[in-house]
Amino acid sequence: MELNRSFLLQLQILTKRMVLRVVRRPLAELPNIFISAFFLFVYDGALGDVFGGSVSGTPFDFANGNFVNFILPVSILSASLSGAASGIYLVEDIESGVFKRYQSMPISKWAIILAPMNVGAVKVLLQASLILLIGNIIGADPAVGAIGYLVVLSLAFIGGMGIAGYSVAAGVKSGSSQGAQAATFLFFPALFLAPTFVPREALKGWLQTAAAFNPTTYLIESMRSVLVEGWVIDVLVKGYLVGGIFAAITLFLAVTSARKATEKA
């Protein structure tokens, strides 16, 4: 009997199996979608009139008259946190012993590690798209036109992969899915130690310094630039660069830690 054990086929089979797992637990997806959408509605509702420039006489019109454009990147990055699922899924398999079963079979270890990453990436794209759609419905209007949404999505994806890598590394290291989950809570403060509600110049001294070292800052600023201002190339390049470096580092950590986990004790 002809046997096909190509890496790509195995990756596809394992990804499909993981998608099935996600689809069978739809409720697990809701909290993150809900929080991301919640951010968008609440911030727009609470701050939109003040910072959006429609309250006459406020000096804070940094949103060019459209606060949804300004706040959308925060919700999008919150959606990117769903990339943390990669680590959680992988560690669930380690905990349940499924991982060991795969190890006892002639399966590429890369396929075992990459399958949850794939699923994490797809989740990030879907959730971010959903938030973009909601944003569009409630009035987002990218300064560079609809292509701005694609730029935002690509940046969300890069951020999401960074988080996915981090969650895999943290999960494998802690050896429990709770560990992976707990570790990703670190990203919540990161979301706010950044020019979340006002531009960086408007932040108080210490927060401005913290924000300068926070990769989230550059992702938010680059997304914001295409939504609010137009093509600001240096901001955009910085966003891709910082996001890319962050993702590269965490993915490297993920791969080395996961490889260690697949080694024999």
Next chain:
Amino acid sequence: MLAVDVKNIKKTFISKQDKVEAVKDVSFQVKQGEIFGLLGPNGAGKSTTILMLTTLLSITDGSASVLGIDVSTKDKEVREKIGVALQDTGIDNLLTGRELFFTTCRLWGYSKKNSEKKTIELLELVGLMEAADRRVKTYSGGMKRRLDLGLSLVHSPEVLFLDEPTTGLDPGSRRVLWDEIKRLRDNGVTIILTTQYLEEADELADRIAIIDEGLVVAEGTSDQLKAGIGGDVITFSFENTDYLENAKNILKNTVQEKNELRITVEDGASKIPGYLKDLSSNGVEVSSVSASKPTLDDVFLQVTGYRLEGSEDIKKEEEKSKR
């Protein structure tokens, strides 16, 4: 060629806190087409041994081969030949039985068509056809074990490793699995299984190795092991401890267990009257006495110095289910 050849393997787990010698020195040989039982209590090193032989754990010292292939250096080749059902079963609860078989077939490399065919064959083989489209989460313990067994058979392995395949099952389910395992053996599959149940080793295994604290303390067929005890077991029981203590001094080489004394002698039945005379002439009253062929239980007691706990439970369960 031997199905499995294990030579003085050893496993030491080293962590920051301490060093655990899980397997100290284990050797045994398994012929092709036999069921080999590794019998031992909790923590004896059974799972560790299985994990080493199935390439999932490195071997600290010693060597092992499966069908002549070295386990440490040729783990890929070994994996092709073996089927593995581990103790803590890694089963994906959210998938259905059918999906699990299909996915596993595909991962082994079979085409879609062949995978579908094999899935049905295996579902039938392990008696899960009716539950095939239910999520595994809803399966009973026995069904999960059978699923596990089925999954380890996908690539028609020549050598099968089963780590405590029946632990936690009721006697009925246990029998079903035993029959399944025997049928596999009759079809030429070599099976290495671990168990903490004496009856299981006795009933199922063609040969047995008793493993305790990381060492093989006895090996042979069930009959050889029993014969190794050298005779029959005579059991005396007493009303009170005074009688018992006195009897201990009169009868030499006894093993005490609660209010009973055991003694192993050739041709036990004929020796009973003599013993009873000795005892009563010293004023010791015996409340009951019996002679029996040694059981695996006795063998275990002799080689390890204690009884395998839990072996009583299985008897009780069997009785309960008969009622």
